[in-house]
Amino acid sequence: MKTFLVIFFISLSTFVQSAPLRITITEGVIEPLPYAAPTFIGETGASNELANKITELVKNDLLGSGLFREVPKSSYISGIDKFNSPIQYSDWKAIKVQALLTGSVLVSGEKLSVKFRLFDVFSNNELGKGLQFNSTKQGWRRVAHKVADEVYSRITGEQGYFDSRVVYVAETGKKGSRKKRLAIMDFDGANSKHLTDGSYIVLAPRFSPTGERVLYTSYETGTPQIYVINVATSKRTVLKNRKGTMSFAPRFSPDGQSVVYSLEQGGNTDIYVMNLRNSSSARLTSAPSIETAPSFSPDGSEIVFESDRSGTQQLYVMSSLGGGAKRISSGDGRYGTPVWSPRGDRIAFTKQSRGRFHIGVMRVDGSKERLLTASFLDEGPTWSPNGRVIMFTRETQGETGVSALYSVDVSGRNLKKVKTRDGGSDPSWSPLGK
Amino acid sequence: MTKFSLYLCAILIIFLGGCSQNASTPFSTNGMLNSSSSKFEGNVSNPSSIAFFKNNVGDRVLFSIDQSDLDQSGKDILLGQVKWLQANVDYKIIIEGHADERGTREYNLALGARRANSAREFLVSRGIESSRIQTVSFGKERPVELCSNENCYSENRRAVSVVSNLNF
Structure with a gap:
């Protein structure tokens, strides 16, 4: 629970970002940003349960902030089968997704490892680098909150508040x-x-x-x-x-x-x-x-x-x-x-x-x-x-x-x-x- | 405090046959020692009893909204308390100050303290030794009346003299 090992891994994206995805939080009314988060991929059969729970908790955090709106899974044109597969940006653009969050979960004994990547769909670009959080299984809620904090932070430009x-x-x-x-x-x-x-x-x-x-x-x-x-x-x-x-x-x-x-x-x-x-x-x-x-x-x-x-x-x-x-x-x-x-x-x-x-x-x-x-x-x-x-x-x-x-x-x-x-x-x- | 707790514990053992968890912090937790242990108060027909003090002398004075000044009826009750305390020199009192729920928590604690002190100063000015009087504020934490209108609020803005013949 106490310490998290954070590993940056190399982004596959080589595009230069032109117009970064950004919510600017102001006093006025904000139109929630449409995002999609396909269920994180369980790397093993034993990882699927936590993959589901972590995806749900990240969603609860993001929706709870009032700054995001989830595009329903039923409207997806393509899915995410593998964590490192290339993103079909056009499929996500077609359903008006602006931010796409993908992730994978690996449970091995008492250890938990969660990777995620965030994509700015309309600029065909990855937003920030992929990140990996390592923890114990019991620490899964904190890991999910940390993923949500990263997403919030990359899109708003401000620190998150979910891991608190x-x-x-x-x-x-x-x-x-x-x-x-x-x-x-x-x-x-x-x-x-x-x-x-x-x-x-x-x-x-x-x-x-x-x-x-x-x-x-x-x-x-x-x-x-x-x-x-x-x-x-x-x-x-x-x-x-x-x-x-x-x-x-x-x-x-x-x-x-x-x-x-x-x-x-x-x-x-x-x-x-x-x-x-x-x-x-x-x-x-x-x-x-x-x-x-x-x-x-x-x-x-x-x-x-x-x-x-x-x-x-x-x-x-x-x-x-x-x-x-x-x-x-x-x-x-x-x-x-x-x-x-x-x-x-x-x-x-x-x-x-x-x-x-x-x-x-x-x-x-x-x-x-x-x-x-x-x-x-x-x-x-x-x-x-x-x-x-x-x-x-x-x-x-x-x-x-x-x-x-x-x-x-x-x-x-x-x-x-x-x-x-x-x-x-x-x-x-x-x-x-x- | 320790002495007091032990004594109360002993009382509870005698009357209730046990020493509950609450007995270790009796008046401190709820400010309602008297109401919860009526056997301890003695017989109302005995003028030296706590029951007599509560029922015949009057154990509480009430205050206007956001005020800690005593009105005439409050002073009359406190004069009765002075007489009783002068006749019963083995007794001491803790004055508990309270506020109604229409205020913020910290302010109400401070306001309850003002009210308790207002009653204390009156008793001292009429000759009761200050060493016999302790004060505590419960702010809005322990209302006696629970409705949310002035009928209840006026009963909750109070300073209650809780009598004990114990050292504190």
């Missing part, structure tokens, strides 16, 4: 006594696993920049305190704070060495930063108002947070050393849970306005606000590693109300529920797998 994970709070039980457990899963809901046992409330887990550790808030000792858990070993440690205080809303700094968080003392909540190496902490805000939900800029120089110092919850940006904060939210309503995008150019937030909750994005200076969703209760956005998709919590109303994870493109398109076994809240998206 989500840590969240799995919810079961009645609304008034909800059982909340820390859980981790693949971004598509597969391989879900609990990290805590549900005997105490846990809230708002946040991945470290490398995805190995997770910060979260826990009632394990009776008072909300911040813990850091190692994802691989489940070993957890508490970030010690003064007695009589409550600490919550933690996030890592981009270098993973510090944690910015909220600390409440005597009813007043302010923002602090703690150095994880020596446990020293520094206070970044000191106001009688509520200051919480801090999030670092990707370069670590600034922090966006929410405060009700003006009378209602609004968003502010300050230096990561503290000091003068500048308000950036200006619309009507209340703004909370700001999160800096991985590209550094936007801030996602929760907005409450006229009895509805929204997930929205704005530029770092507060301009170009756009609301992406609206419902009874949407909150807590997290960015996909490539900054193109936002996952968040949506809760339905009433006594039977439940929380679920949803995702939406930054363009506002492609809103959908994320598969989880139980209810889910407070997602945090990992960086892309290595």
Whole structure:
């Protein structure tokens, strides 16, 4: 699972590309790109089952992005019998396929080897080089996600996000006594696993920049305190704070060495930063108002947070050393849970306005606000590693109300529920797998 | 905390004949210790009982939307709590602050803390030693009423004084 051997093998194509196949992701409406992916060829009889599963999963990833449309297999004029056979471009052009993905799968004992090639049909050209991923059989889902990430990346020119994970709070039980457990899963809901046992409330887990550790808030000792858990070993440690205080809303700094968080003392909540190496902490805000939900800029120089110092919850940006904060939210309503995008150019937030909750994005200076969703209760956005998709919590109303994870493109398109076994809240998206 | 857990465990063994998994983190997990262990609360006719405190004195004060100021009825209830705590000096309280569901998670945690502290400050200003009072916020995590309208929200915006005669 851990390491993937990536082998480039020589492309058969000798054509020079003239007009490369490309989807440019913009804010506007995108016509999904028609592609075909004949079932990957099983190199042996024992390889056929995984060949089918891997082809399906690559398809789920690509279709799930909303950027691709599959041309049905029933309309194929020619098939792909052998991985290295020449491509009959005209057969694919005739059925309006623009991108053709071919692959082969070899299972040998516990080993899995997957090759794929991508073709730009209308320029009679291979797009990029053929690639081979080697893994164990159990790692087949990650291999499929990696193939899909490569396809996405070659066609959009941007990093993919399919080989990634989500840590969240799995919810079961009645609304008034909800059982909340820390859980981790693949971004598509597969391989879900609990990290805590549900005997105490846990809230708002946040991945470290490398995805190995997770910060979260826990009632394990009776008072909300911040813990850091190692994802691989489940070993957890508490970030010690003064007695009589409550600490919550933690996030890592981009270098993973510090944690910015909220600390409440005597009813007043302010923002602090703690150095994880020596446990020293520094206070970044000191106001009688509520200051919480801090999030670092990707370069670590600034922090966006929410405060009700003006009378209602609004968003502010300050230096990561503290000091003068500048308000950036200006619309009507209340703004909370700001999160800096991985590209550094936007801030996602929760907005409450006229009895509805929204997930929205704005530029770092507060301009170009756009609301992406609206419902009874949407909150807590997290960015996909490539900054193109936002996952968040949506809760339905009433006594039977439940929380679920949803995702939406930054363009506002492609809103959908994320598969989880139980209810889910407070997602945090990992960086892309290595 | 450890002392408290052990004590509660002992109580549970006496009354329920067992020490469940929850007993290791009793009030911390759900904020509803009193409601879940009524035998532990004593008889409501005994003015020194926790049952009397809950039913006759009043264990909670309510707040307006996004506010943590006490209104007159809240102050009246807290004055009753002051009297009771002065008459029952072996008892301590944990004040649990809560918010309704119409807010974001982190903000509601901070708001619940403000409410709990508002009640704490009032009790201290009327002479209760601050060492007898602890506060904790549950934000919007533990509503008592589950509907999604103001009838329920007004009951959920609360600070609840949970009494115990234990060290914490």
